[in-house]
Each structure stands twice: as structure tokens, then as C-alpha cells.
Amino acid sequence: MLEKAFSGGRTYWSWITWLALLCIAGFLCYLSQLRDGLAVTGMGRSVSWGLYIANFTFFVGVAASAVCVVLPYYLHDVKAFGKITVLGEFLAVSAVVMSILFIFVDLGQPARVLNIILYPSPRSLLFWDMIVLSGYLFLNLVTGWFTLDAEYKGEQPLPWVRPLIKVSIPWAVSIHTVTAFIYAGLAGRPFWLSALLAPRFLASAFASGPALLIITALAMRRFARFDVGREAIDKVAVIVTYALATMLFFFLVEVFTVFYGAIPEETIHYRFLLFGLDKNYSLVPWAWGWIVLAAGAFVILVTRRRNERGLVVACVAVFIAMWIDKGLGLLVPGFVPSPVGEVTTYTPTVREVLITAGIWGVGGLFMTVLFKTVIAVKKAGASTQAP
Amino acid sequence: MYTKGLGIAVLALFLVPATLPLWYDAAAGRARTAPPKLELPAGKKACIEATDYMSRYHRELLARWQESVVREGRRTYVAADGKAYTMSLTKTCLGCHTDKAHFCDRCHDYLKVEPACWRCHVVPPKEGT
Amino acid sequence: MKLGRREFLRAMLGAAGACLGGRILGPALASGVPSVPVTGQARKRRWVMLVDTAACDKGGCSDCIEACHRVHNVPALPDEKERIAWIRSLPYGQVLPDERAPLVRDNLGRRSVLALCNHCENPPCVPVCPTKATFRRDDGIVMMDYHRCIGCRYCMAACPFGARSFNWRDPRPFIKEINPGFPTRTQGVVEKCNFCEERIAKGQMPACVEACTEKGLSFFDLNDPAPLNRNTLESRYFVVRRPALGTGPSVFYLVR
Numbered sequence: 001m002l003e004k005a006f007s008g009g010r011t012y013w014s015w016i017t018w019l020a021l022l023c024i025a026g027f028l029c030y031l032s033q034l035r036d037g038l039a040v041t042g043m044g045r046s047v048s049w050g051l052y053i054a055n056f057t058f059f060v061g062v063a064a065s066a067v068c069v070v071l072p073y074y075l076h077d078v079k080a081f082g083k084i085t086v087l088g089e090f091l092a093v094s095a096v097v098m099s100i101l102f103i104f105v106d107l108g109q110p111a112r113v114l115n116i117i118l119y120p121s122p123r124s125l126l127f128w129d130m131i132v133l134s135g136y137l138f139l140n141l142v143t144g145w146f147t148l149d150a151e152y153k154g155e156q157p158l159p160w161v162r163p164l165i166k167v168s169i170p171w172a173v174s175i176h177t178v179t180a181f182i183y184a185g186l187a188g189r190p191f192w193l194s195a196l197l198a199p200r201f202l203a204s205a206f207a208s209g210p211a212l213l214i215i216t217a218l219a220m221r222r223f224a225r226f227d228v229g230r231e232a233i234d235k236v237a238v239i240v241t242y243a244l245a246t247m248l249f250f251f252l253v254e255v256f257t258v259f260y261g262a263i264p265e266e267t268i269h270y271r272f273l274l275f276g277l278d279k280n281y282s283l284v285p286w287a288w289g290w291i292v293l294a295a296g297a298f299v300i301l302v303t304r305r306r307n308e309r310g311l312v313v314a315c316v317a318v319f320i321a322m323w324i325d326k327g328l329g330l331l332v333p334g335f336v337p338s339p340v341g342e343v344t345t346y347t348p349t350v351r352e353v354l355i356t357a358g359i360w361g362v363g364g365l366f367m368t369v370l371f372k373t374v375i376a377v378k379k380a381g382a383s384t385q386a387p
Numbered sequence: 388m389y390t391k392g393l394g395i396a397v398l399a400l401f402l403v404p405a406t407l408p409l410w411y412d413a414a415a416g417r418a419r420t421a422p423p424k425l426e427l428p429a430g431k432k433a434c435i436e437a438t439d440y441m442s443r444y445h446r447e448l449l450a451r452w453q454e455s456v457v458r459e460g461r462r463t464y465v466a467a468d469g470k471a472y473t474m475s476l477t478k479t480c481l482g483c484h485t486d487k488a489h490f491c492d493r494c495h496d497y498l499k500v501e502p503a504c505w506r507c508h509v510v511p512p513k514e515g516t
Numbered sequence: 517m518k519l520g521r522r523e524f525l526r527a528m529l530g531a532a533g534a535c536l537g538g539r540i541l542g543p544a545l546a547s548g549v550p551s552v553p554v555t556g557q558a559r560k561r562r563w564v565m566l567v568d569t570a571a572c573d574k575g576g577c578s579d580c581i582e583a584c585h586r587v588h589n590v591p592a593l594p595d596e597k598e599r600i601a602w603i604r605s606l607p608y609g610q611v612l613p614d615e616r617a618p619l620v621r622d623n624l625g626r627r628s629v630l631a632l633c634n635h636c637e638n639p640p641c642v643p644v645c646p647t648k649a650t651f652r653r654d655d656g657i658v659m660m661d662y663h664r665c666i667g668c669r670y671c672m673a674a675c676p677f678g679a680r681s682f683n684w685r686d687p688r689p690f691i692k693e694i695n696p697g698f699p700t701r702t703q704g705v706v707e708k709c710n711f712c713e714e715r716i717a718k719g720q721m722p723a724c725v726e727a728c729t730e731k732g733l734s735f736f737d738l739n740d741p742a743p744l745n746r747n748t749l750e751s752r753y754f755v756v757r758r759p760a761l762g763t764g765p766s767v768f769y770l771v772r
Contacts, residue, residue: 037683037684037703038667038682044595044684045597045598045678045681046678048672108667108682108705109665109666113666115646116647118647121645124643124646124670126646182670183673185644187676187761187762188676188758189674265613335673339676339677340606340610340677340678457659458659460554460653477696477699478697503702507700507701509696509699511696
């Protein structure tokens with residue numbers, strides 16, 4: 001089935017080439033990071049996690065969001081999702097691969113990564129994160145592949161596929177909850193120590209992942225002449241709208257609790273994020289930027305969801321806004337000010353951005369190859385069906 | 388995709404690098420070198436264990452020392468002959484084997500291995516340097 | 517009701533799974549941090565350090581920091597971002613932010629106070645380590661195993677005191693004079709104060725305590741039936757950093 005990804009037009013191959021170049025650039029920069037250490041990044045003693053972990057957090061969310069199409073299709077028989085579900089599963093595969101790579105490039109001693117398995121530490125959330133991410137990758141790869149394979153052969157999938165899909169539904173929630181618990185259990189970081197962090201993560205994931213799915217579906221309709229169906233896109237857009245509304249509500253709840261309760265060690269991080277601290281305004285434009293983007297996207301989604309151009313603009317805005325909020329908007333204010341009150345600016349370096357872009361390239365390649373296979377199988381299936 | 392010629396070509400292309408260790412030196416005209424001679428420290432009669440044991444198991448010994456010192460706080464090693472030594476690469480091992488270049492490095496360079504130990508554990512400067 | 521073979525196997529599998537799950541989840545959810553016993557000690561020790569903030573400020577020096585960093589091969593990195601410090605001297609309000617009474621703040625706000633790893637009784641950095649590279653010993657010292665550390669820096673995120681530093685690059689070129697009596701660290705691992713456990717093992721005082729000319733630092737075993745400073749600890753008012761977090765620090769600050 002995979003051979004279908006090797007046949008394509010000029011647009012397809014130039015897209016693949018561009019992604020491959022991105023991967024190579026990222027890889028070369030990573031070699032320099034291995035040699036010179038993580039000093040090549042913009043991270044430091046205060047902000048000890050940066051762009052890599054920000055992207056890791058965000059893409060675990062995108063991976064978890066596959067549940068937004070899998071659950072309705074398999075548990076509630078929403079037939080409109082017939083074409084989009086396996087795409088959601090393969091989006092999850094690509095996103096999990098990216099997340100794992102982001103953790104890997106962030107390690108100071110990556111050759112020792114197997115120590116997590118050799119010396120299991122069940123009290124550490126990173127241990128559980130490795131388990132749930134590996135399991136989720138396996139689940140989605142296997143269920144997506146064998147469902148597609150069965151369709152390719154014109155058969156029903158084997159009986160073991162459906163129980164695995166049902167397991168992948170709560171598993172999707174678990175991967176992002178475990179990721180949120182990495183942050184939410186740290187008593188020394190009041191910006192993250194909130195019971196609402198995991199629900200907030202899920203809400204923003206269910207807004208950003210399906211938004212990416214819509215953008216990709218519309219791109220496939222344009223470039224590959226493959227249509228997942230109007231109804232599918234409409235329904236997914238509704239999911240994005242409700243998830244975005246929930247996410248914005250959760251954010252307002254956090255802001256109220258922090259500012260009305262007015263405990264200094266809690267407000268100081270939000271003040272740094274939204275209004276600047278000690279004349280350091282580095283995050284302020286990013287914070288208000290994502291708030292405006294998210295609010296604007298919400299308005300468009302509520303009023304102009306059926307207008308395709310409006311939908312694309314809104315989805316792009318949602319994706320960018322959620323990336324900022326869950327990425328730099330989560331990491332940096334958690335670290336600034338430091339436990340001893342230091343206010344620092346975090347600026348990713350060129351090499352750090354290129355390594356990040358390289359991993360985006362890897363995810364893009366996974367998505368492209370898998371989606372191309374899906375398109376080819378579904379198109380072949382459609383042409384053999386009796387009119 | 389299933390042409391016989393292509394398959395054979397790919398297989399041959401794989402076998403060449405896979406068998407490299409067997410023919411590369413001969414092809415480059417390099418004779419097989421004898422194992423290196425190690426310079427033992429002057430005036431010292433024996434190591435903490437027998438030479439044969441040390442040459443085979445010094446890595447495992449050091450790994451056990453590392454676990455014992457760092458994770459158990461236990462620093463005294465009792466050798467097979469009952470003598471007690473401090474578990475320390477720098478102080479005990481390099482305390483006698485002061486010339487790393489003519490001892491440790493000889494075998495390591497011959498086998499092209501780079502023990503990560505030296506990144507952290509200090510090699511004391513030789514006397515007179 | 518007859519129990520068929522399949523039902524029996526399912527039940528056994530379920531029970532085994534529950535036991536295994538319990539064995540894994542049990543320790544994960546247990547409160548308190550398990551500690552590693554130290555062999556060869558006559559009685560269980562409990563190391564604590566007292567910092568006399570008045571003596572420290574009077575000295576106005578950094579002898580303790582220099583001694584510690586010299587003995588332990590701590591590199592001197594020029595970039596503030598990459599700086600590694602096992603012990604730092606910081607303003608009072610930053611080290612002891614919970615001491616907020618106005619008089620205290622104005623009088624003592626500018627005083628310099630030493631900040632180092634507190635070797636907590638319930639260290640937040642220990643459970644988060646995915647490889648147990650950082651662990652707590654029975655005698656109270658929170659240790660680092662530099663051989664096992666994968667450099668994920670989760671412990672740095674978890675520490676409420678900012679006590680940990682990471683080797684963003686190879687430290688060796690930045691060590692003025694390497695002390696052959698102690699290893700260096702390598703690129704990509706986290707490091708911090710170790711309460712001079714290698715010196716304690718030889719019956720010595722920590723380097724910082726020994727270096728202080730103002731006698732501002734003291735270090736002793738709380739379990740010692742006849743300690744030098746236990747009376748001081750019980751008769752004077754000592755504060756610890758961030759007490760409300762419940763980490764149980766072993767470093768006590770005398771504020772006078």
C-alpha cells in the first residue's frame with residue numbers, strides 16, 4: 001500500500017523535497033548541538049525548558065485530538081466521518097513522532113535515554129509519558145494501517161482492530177493528561193500548579209488538532225482532488241468552535257482566580273505574561289497576540305463557519321493562537337520570574353529554530369506519505385464502487 | 388519494484404559495507420598490527436586483583452565501584468586477597484598507573500574505544516609536568 | 517454457574533494485572549520520598565546546615581562560594597545564562613520571600629543571604645527524575661548520580677529554590693584550576709551542591725563551612741546525641757525557605 005506514496009505529480013514531489021531539505025537542515029544543526037551542547041539554544045539557568053518542550057507539549061495535544069473524529073465515528077456511528085477518521089489517526093501518528101523527537105533533541109545526554117527503561121521510575125511523569133506516547137503511537141499506527149489495508153482489499157477489518165480503536169479513545173485523553181501532569185504537579189511553579197491545567201490542555205488540543213485537520217482536508221481537496229465531504233468538515237468545525245470556547249473560558253477562569261485571589265507569587269507570573277515585569281515586556285505582544293487571534297477566530301467560527309475562506313482563516317488563527325499559548329505562553333511564564341526572582345528573556349537561537357523546523361519537516365513527511373496512501377486507497381475504492 | 392537485477396544489486400551494495408572489517412585493512416595495504424605492549428608502573432608489584440582478571444573485567448569492576456560510591460556511599464573495596472582499597476579511579480587506579488598514555492590509552496587506542504570516564508574523572512598531571 | 521476455562525483465564529489475568537498495577541502505582545502514589553540507606557554508618561545521621569545571616573552579611577565576602585567551587589571543579593562561565601553555581605549569595609527578599617513583614621523587609625531587604633540546595637526531607641526534585649539519577653540518601657543528602665543523568669532538566673523545573681544548574685556546554689575549559697581530588701562533570705548533566713558528602717565520608721566539614729572566617733556556617737548531625745549546635749537550633753528562631761511548600765529543608769537560617 002505504501003508504494004502509492006511514491007507516485008505523484010510535480011507539486012507533490014516539490015513539497016516532499018522541501019520537507020526533506022528542512023529535515024536535513026535540522027539534522028545538521030542537531031549534530032552541532034550534540035557537539036557544542038545545549039548552549040547553542042537560547043535556554044539558560046532560569047528558563048531551562050524552551051522551544052523544544054513547548055513544541056512537544058503542543059504536538060502531544062494535536063496527537064490526542066484524533067479522538068475528536070475517532071470517537072464519533074466508532075462509538076456513535078457518525079458516518080460522515082468515514083473518510084476523515086483514518087486521516088485523524090495518521091495525523092496522530094505524525095504528531096506523536098514529532099513529540100518524541102522534540103523530547104529527544106532536548107536531552108543533554110541523549111545516548112543515555114534508555115536509562116528511563118533500565119531504571120524505571122513510576123513516580124516520574126516523564127516515565128509515564130514515554131509509556132503512554134509509545135502506546136498511542138502503536139495503537140494509531142496499527143489501527144489506522146490495518147483499517148485502511150482492509151478497505152484497500154475490499155474487506156472488513158479483522159476483529160482485533162475495533163477493540164484497539166476503543167482503547168485508543170481513553171488513551172488519547174491520557175497522553176495529554178500525563179503531559180499536563182508533568183507541569184501541574186510542581187509545587188514550586190505556581191503558574192502551572194493548577195487542577196485546571198489538564199482540562200485546559202485538552203480543550204486547546206481539541207481546538208488546534210481538528211483545525212489542522214480541516215486545513216489539511218481543504219488542501220487535499222485543492223491539490224489532490226480528494227474531498228472528505230462537506231458534512232465532515234462542518235462537523236469538525238463545530239468541534240473546533242466548542243473546544244475554542246471552552247479553552248477561552250478556562251483561560252478566563254484561571255485569570256480571575258489568580259488576579260482576584262491576588263496572592264503575589266501567583267499573580268507575578270501572569271503579570272509578566274500579560275503586562276510585563278521589571279521593564280521586561282518580551283512576552284506581552286505574544287500573549288495579547290494569541291488572545292486576539294483566538295477571540296477573532298471564535299467570532300469567525302460562530303458567524304462565518306460555512307464560508308470556506310473564513311473557515312481557513314479561522315483555523316489558521318486557532319492553530320497559531322493555541323501554539324503560542326501552549327508553547328511559549330506556557331513555558332516561559334512558568335519559569336519567569338525564577339524561584340529567586342530573576343526576570344529573564346528567552347529568545348530561541350537560529351540553530352534551535354532550525355532543529356525545530358527539521359522536526360516539523362519529519363512530521364510533515366510522515367503526514368504527507370501516510371495521507372497520500374489514504375487518498376490513493378480511498379480514490380481507488382470509490383472508483384470500483386457500483387454507481 | 389520486484390526486478391531480480393535490482394534486488395541482487397541492492398544486496399551486493401549492502402554486503403560490501405557489511406563485510407568491511409574483513410577485507411578493508413588488506414585492501415588498504417595495512418598489515419595486521421600486534422596487540423599493544425603496556426608499560427607497567429615502576430616499583431609496583433601487583434594490581435588490586437590478578438592481571439588476567441583486571442584486563443578482562445576492569446570495566447565491570449569500575450561500574451560496581453561507581454554504583455557503590457555514588458548510590459550506597461560505600462567507598463572501601465576488599466580485594467580477593469583481603470586487602471582494602473578506596474574505590475576511586477583517579478586516586479587508586481591512576482595513583483599507581485600514573486602514565487595513562489602508555490598504559491590505558493594503549494589498548495583503548497588500538498581498539499578505537501573512547502571510555503566516557505575521562506570526560507569527568509580527572510587524570511592527575513604526571514610528576515614533573 | 518460453571519466457571520469455564522476462558523472465564524477462569526480472564527479472571528486470573530485480570531487479577532495479575534491488578535497486582536502488577538498496584539505494585540507500580542502504589543509507590544507512585546505514596547507520599548514521602550523513599551531514601552537510600554548509607555552503608556557503614558554506626559547510626560542513622562541527619563545532616564543539617566545553619567546559616568547565620570548576620571555573620572554572612574558582616575563578612576561581605578564570598579569565601580564559601582570560592583572554596584566550594586574550587587574543591588568541586590565548578591566552572592566559571594562568562595555568560596550569565598549558562599552560569600553554574602552550587603552556592604550563591606542573593607538578596608534577602610529573594611532567598612526568603614515568605615518573610616514579608618514590613619520591618620523585616622526594610623531592615624533586612626538588602627542583606628545578602630546564601631542560597632544552596634536545601635537537601636529537603638521531601639525533595640520535589642527526586643520523584644520527578646525519570647532515571648532516579650537524583651535520589652535522597654538516608655542521612656538526608658540529596659545526591660546526583662552524574663553517570664545516570666540524561667539531562668532532561670525536569671529536576672530543575674521541580675526545584676522550588678532554583679538550586680540546580682545545568683551544563684549547557686563542556687565545563688572543562690572554564691575551570692581555572694582542576695582539583696584532581698574530585699571529578700568534573702560533563703556536558704549535558706545537571707549538578708548541584710552535595711553537602712560535601714565526599715568530605716563528610718572522611719570526617720571533614722563541608723568546604724563552605726570550613727572556609728567561612730566569620731563562623732557564619734555550621735554543619736552537624738541532628739541525630740547526634742551531643743551535638744555542638746543543637747542547643748542553638750532549639751533556643752533561637754530559625755527560618756527555612758518556602759516552609760508552606762512542605763519540602764522540609766535541611767538548611768536553617770538564623771535571622772538576627
